[in-house]
Amino acid sequence: MAVVGGGLAGALLALRLAAQGHGVDVYERRSDPRLGGADSGRSINLGLSKRGIHALTEAGLIGEVMAMTVTMAGRVIHAPDGSTRFQPYGKDRGEVLHSIDRNELNQLLLDRAEAHPQVRLHFGHRLVGADKARRTLEFETRDGARVQAQAAWVVGADGAFSRARRELQRGERADYHQEYLEWGYKELTLKPLADGRSAIELEALHVWPRSHGLFVSHPNRDGSHTLTLFLPFEGPDSFATTRSEDEVRALFAKYFPDLVPLLPQLVEEWMAHPVGALITTRTAPWSRSDWMVLVGDACHAVYPFYGQGMNSAFEDCSALMAALARHPQDRAAAFADYERSRRPHTDTLAELSKANFVELRQKVQSPWFLARKRLDVALNRLLPRAWLPLYTMIAHTTMPYGDALARAQRQERILVGAGVGALAVVGLGAWLVLAV
Numbered sequence: 001m002a003v004v005g006g007g008l009a010g011a012l013l014a015l016r017l018a019a020q021g022h023g024v025d026v027y028e029r030r031s032d033p034r035l036g037g038a039d040s041g042r043s044i045n046l047g048l049s050k051r052g053i054h055a056l057t058e059a060g061l062i063g064e065v066m067a068m069t070v071t072m073a074g075r076v077i078h079a080p081d082g083s084t085r086f087q088p089y090g091k092d093r094g095e096v097l098h099s100i101d102r103n104e105l106n107q108l109l110l111d112r113a114e115a116h117p118q119v120r121l122h123f124g125h126r127l128v129g130a131d132k133a134r135r136t137l138e139f140e141t142r143d144g145a146r147v148q149a150q151a152a153w154v155v156g157a158d159g160a161f162s163r164a165r166r167e168l169q170r171g172e173r174a175d176y177h178q179e180y181l182e183w184g185y186k187e188l189t190l191k192p193l194a195d196g197r198s199a200i201e202l203e204a205l206h207v208w209p210r211s212h213g214l215f216v217s218h219p220n221r222d223g224s225h226t227l228t229l230f231l232p233f234e235g236p237d238s239f240a241t242t243r244s245e246d247e248v249r250a251l252f253a254k255y256f257p258d259l260v261p262l263l264p265q266l267v268e269e270w271m272a273h274p275v276g277a278l279i280t281t282r283t284a285p286w287s288r289s290d291w292m293v294l295v296g297d298a299c300h301a302v303y304p305f306y307g308q309g310m311n312s313a314f315e316d317c318s319a320l321m322a323a324l325a326r327h328p329q330d331r332a333a334a335f336a337d338y339e340r341s342r343r344p345h346t347d348t349l350a351e352l353s354k355a356n357f358v359e360l361r362q363k364v365q366s367p368w369f370l371a372r373k374r375l376d377v378a379l380n381r382l383l384p385r386a387w388l389p390l391y392t393m394i395a396h397t398t399m400p401y402g403d404a405l406a407r408a409q410r411q412e413r414i415l416v417g418a419g420v421g422a423l424a425v426v427g428l429g430a431w432l433v434l435a436v
């Protein structure tokens with residue numbers, strides 16, 4: 001069988017399938033990232049949380065992966081006046097996120113996959129076509145040659161701009177919805193101090209929320225942080241209007257003055273680094289007969305603001321493996337079962353990811369929002385089984401995303417009901433006092 005895409009989900013799934021006895025050919029468009037080189041990917045680092053941890057545990061890799069991470073105990077919010085405020089990610093040190101370099105993680109997964117005798121990796125192979133009737137895939141290699149491969153069945157794990165999805169849907173009654181965010185992103189590096197210490201709190205995700213831009217940073221083990229600036233593509237103070245050195249300096253002086261002394265290479269990095277686009281996709285079906293099935297961003301790309309893209313892609317691998325185990329004799333039924341049980345929840349994740357953009361940009365500075373967060377954590381400490389904040393359920397449990405949202409909405413209704421009740425009691429009390 002074949003896996004298209006040797007990224008995060010593709011490499012993990014290859015390993016899991018090989019462990020079940022499948023012979024797996026992995027086709028990856030890039031050259032081998034372990035050899036370095038220009039197209040070995042960007043330096044994005046990612047927040048690993050419970051769902052990803054669970055899937056990596058199933059694959060027996062969690063020990064090695066954890067050794068590559070930096071703990072993020074909470075968010076540090078940087079206000080425009082330079083003051084900071086810490087918001088923990090959960091009720092205790094067990095409820096944290098883990099920052100990991102995507103390239104390092106990908107390389108580890110590829111190493112482990114390649115070490116399995118049942119796995120063969122083919123780099124520099126870009127999927128360009130598929131013949132569903134003949135069960136063949138067509139790839140373009142680095143030198144522009146076309147090669148064909150026969151595959152008993154195929155997993156499309158080729159990311160947000162998936163070619164496998166396009167091929168799966170060709171000539172079918174299929175849905176595809178893609179939404180672009182009007183904001184793009186650019187990565188910058190906040191280097192460690194001369195003595196190797198981090199210039200800002202290491203064990204946290206940092207956020208600089210502004211009306212017109214948002215910086216988020218993930219820590220690295222060497223004390224540096226990868227900063228991601230989210231900014232509108234067009235309009236005033238946008239990527240379109242920030243092109244010259246003076247424009248870059250002016251943007252930072254206006255919105256992020258506290259970052260300027262920490263980024264001596266700001267202008268050089270700004271000029272050298274690309275602006276990335278962000279999309280949300282929804283698609284159906286996720287599979288075709290017993291031949292092809294999609295996982296990860298290929299079937300549900302989400303905005304990165306909840307930090308769940310990779311985690312949900314890894315969770316897909318677990319869900320697909322479980323569905324295959326439930327239907328050992330009927331792969332088509334396994335694919336359909338996987339999609340049925342999973343798609344409503346990844347649809348919910350897409351909405352949650354959009355909502356967290358608003359939370360990070362606007363809400364995190366509101367006193368009302370912060371009080372509400374604190375109440376959530378306090379109730380969770382008091383009633384650890386009965387009361388679970390939404391963030392806790394998404395980041396620190398494997399509860400299906402849709403169930404987590406429904407439960408959070410029920411809790412919200414209880415809180416509103418209790419608030420209205422409390423107000424009514426106070427009001428009644430006041431009336432009685434006045435009436436006597």
Ligand SMILES: Cc1cc2nc3c(=O)[nH]c(=O)nc-3n(C[C@H](O)[C@H](O)[C@H](O)COP(=O)(O)OP(=O)(O)OC[C@H]3O[C@@H](n4cnc5c(N)ncnc54)[C@H](O)[C@@H]3O)c2cc1C
Nearest residue numbers: 005007008009029047127158159296297307308309310311
């Ligand atoms: C700025 C940013 C921050 C993020 N932060 C987080 C975070 O904190 N936590 C989190 O969980 N997620 C995060 N994500 C999301 C995460 O990166 C993705 O969800 C994750 O990489 C998806 O994994 P995947 O295996 O589905 O796809 P990918 O990891 O993209 O792998 C797809 C692979 O397929 C290959 N490929 C593509 N086309 C072809 C083709 N035609 N033929 C062969 N191979 C092909 C690609 O080269 C790639 O290697 C973030 C994303 C961004 C952009």
Ligand SMILES: NC(=O)C1=CN([C@@H]2O[C@H](COP(=O)(O)OP(=O)(O)OC[C@H]3O[C@@H](n4cnc5c(N)ncnc54)[C@H](OP(=O)(O)O)[C@@H]3O)[C@@H](O)[C@H]2O)C=CC1
Nearest residue numbers: 041042158159160161276277278279280297301302303304
């Ligand atoms: N949800 C999201 O919005 C995002 C998710 N991601 C995820 O992270 C993964 C890796 O990220 P990264 O290495 O930065 O990926 P890139 O942004 O470098 O994209 C990888 C490839 O996808 C194709 N591509 C990029 N943008 C578009 C577009 N607008 N329309 C069509 N094709 C496009 C290009 O292929 P070609 O050169 O052949 O044209 C590009 O080389 C992605 O595969 C994706 O799954 C990444 C960015 C955004």
Ligand SMILES: Nc1ccccc1C(=O)C[C@H](N)C(=O)O
Nearest residue numbers: 047075205216304305306307356
């Ligand atoms: N990975 C990201 C990339 C960009 C923006 C935010 C994130 C986050 O993970 C935010 C985190 N989940 C938070 O809620 O604080």
